[in-house]
Amino acid sequence: MSTDRSRRFRKGFGAAALAALLPLTACAGSDADSASPPPSSITQAAAHTDQQHLSLTIPGTLAAGFAEWQAGMRGRAGMAVMPVGGDKMVTFGDWTTGPAWSTMKIPLTVAALRRGTVNTTYAATAAITQSDNAAADTLWQSLGSSQEAAKAVEAVLREGGDTKTTVPSAKPRADVSAFGQADWALTEQVRFASRLPCLSQTGNVISLMEQITPNQRWGLGAFTGAEFKGGWGPDASGQYLVRQFGLVPTAGGQIAIAFAVQPDSGAFSDGMTALDKLATLVSQHLDELSGGACS
Template identity: 30%
Template sequence: MRRCEPVTHRRTASRISGTLLSLGCTAALLAGCTIPTAEERASGPEGTASSSAIHPPKPGVPKGQGPATISDQQANALQQQWQRLISQYPDASLSMTLLPVGARHGTAPLELGFAPHLAGAETLRVPIALAAVQKSGGNGDVGGDLITALNANDARATARLWTSLGTDEQAAKATMQALRQAGDSATKVRKTEPLRSEWLPANQVRFAAGLACLPAAEYIRSAMAAANPDQQFGFANYDQAQISNGWVTVQGATTVRQMVILDVGGPGFVALSVTARAKDGKKESAQVLLTRIAQWMMHQLRSVPAGRCP
């Protein structure tokens, strides 16, 4: 039976930073490798699903046998269980949008709960970082800012990544190109205050599902798998998740958002966009709710549509 408890030795930014700082090697940046699923890791030589050793980053998930889909049976099962979950929190606002990696072209994401129209906030640092890495050609000094921006949601590091893309207009264009490259064909990025650009959950999961398969995004995904201690909530508690956190405050109430690439084992991987807003409007309360959603999700893996790169 698959273990659903969070692991206690999730990789952190300090442990992976040495690997990420080797960003100056173009060949390493574009190398083609694969990430094993949780089941494949568990059956490896060490017999464990994860290790305390630092491993070089890998570029994407394994290729599959065909495009993934979301079956009616999977959708209905998740909808039913979701209703049971949210009934426990009638005064909270919760949502989850998901799309299997390697989904058939045109597959509509599955939306559980009301998926709000929100600014991308800190989660938009991911396509900004992807654009900066690609512009550097593997020779730019973006490794340190990449770690700080994605692990610690550092605004100054993100601003430096943005500036490395040129003028505000050039940076917005480059970030949108990164979004399009990974499968988000709709999101528009503001030239000023780019983190306030609206990023719909459905578009976010299209991007995340595509990001999982981009060889050039290996360092991005490695940074997403190494959260700072103060970022350990929601899916960050699970070793098989790569995450980016964001917070949006509207009229004094904070919505916590998490973009996730989740390894569900044998079937493959799924992209998630999860939001939570608590009754009291506090960020900390929303983080607790998002952690509860993650716990719920880890007990639904048999019903989760997942896939592998085409």
Template identity: 40%
Template sequence: MPTTPSGAPARRRTLLIVVAVALVLALVIGARLSRSEPRGAPAASTAASFVSASGATRWSTPPPSGLTATPALSGSASPLVPPAAATAAVAAAEKATGARMGLSMAPVGGPATATVPWTAGIMTGGPAWSTIKLPIVLANLHAGTATGTESTVRAAITRSDNQAAETLTRRLGDDAAAARAVDAELARHHDTRTRAATTSDRPDFSVLGQTMWSLPDQTVFMASMACTADAAPLRTLMGQVTSDQSWGLGTLHGSLFKGGWGPGIDGRYLVRQTGVITVGKSQYAVSMEAVASDGSFSAGTAALDRLAASLPGVARKMPAGTCG
């Protein structure tokens, strides 16, 4: 029968001991590594709870496909970097008021590809609220279902009267037909990204008012609307907004504007405006918004007052804008 060298059993025992020790060391090292985290790395649960509590996903992120405007800009594949003056202005207003804010501007006039706005601040858009009344009125003027001098149109723009806006909406048809008419006006003014809402999960508010409208896309629309002849009656009314709604852009002499505001699902108010300001011989389309730290409407308008005061200085760092 075969024989085994006398030292073999001892060597096998030694080898088994070495392997066992190596396995134990590997398990210990692996356990320690699994318990460690890179320094400064936030816990996933903390980040998730912050987004939920702040409401940032509703007001400050690009809207979801099919319901809202996409983050890409009309006439451009990517947004421009805001001038340093704009970034500083928004940061100063946020620091002074504690609000979360966003600002977008562009010179008026020029082809769609030349009117590419930048956006500064943490916020980039949200529900249009009453700013959607601008394309609603334009759609009626274009269809011949309203005139710029009638009381219904005046009330919808100068007083932001909701019943007047509902009357104008119904002249365009049902919700789907009204949305198509609004989409056509947006596209005619170079905002080809935004899609007017046809349904809403918030029955207490108007369907079209829940259209998600990004700040840069709204600025594209405004930069065009500032110069089109058929929008002249609307621009006239935008210069006659009542004093109680003349906050933000309304504090600047000669500005044309329309505001919108409403509560988010957490009850905090989004306050926004879009319009045109004149600085020297140039005009600039502006869209801006705020959510105050306490979520109130009054604190939101105060934050926009603060930001508006800086806009002429920001505009002077931009190319000139003129119609024609």
């Protein structure tokens, strides 16, 4: 592939992969782009969509950068990217789903603020900006019985396009919240994030996502104007999962990003550091990613 052609591909990668993906499929067999790039074990990554699996070996792209980063990482990681208001996503990595932890506080807070019971405004602020668990429990209890609360949070997820995630009404583990143990796939989480600004009565929640306390502004917090929420916690053996999702501004609108890391060390600090590096990687390739807006 010539330098000019490679440069054009990199510039158009975001629009093709995130807006339609069809140009990548159509060009695969065309004469214009039939030349194969040089093979490289560190520049190969899989970009998965709901419909297909694409293997990209274009040096300098986000896909290649993610593959190179993951090759040097000890653990599992995954990332999903989708434009706000769009219907196509790209995913990377070998981690796909696991406990939501505190990221589930976003749909929980939406549900509670819509209900508008006493003390929910203060609790919402603490639950999101400080990830306060007691405040989140207050929001959960404001939704009625455990069964009613679970259904209310699920209803917000469905409204946001997540048709698969279920929220347990009972604690799977005595030491953690029920909603935090909901299994939330990156694909469903990023789809929900891409629709969150388009849902009714979510403005206050999104505003709080931009006011995360300084000691939790790792990962997506490095982006100016990012609206995000992190979640982290140990499994039964004490090994930490660290994840985040949110909205990042680009020249063409906002993109939704969800990513997660499960370091082999099991240490929270290693997961946090890994998400910092992933955020840096994304920042270096923002020009490839097509943002969007609510229609």
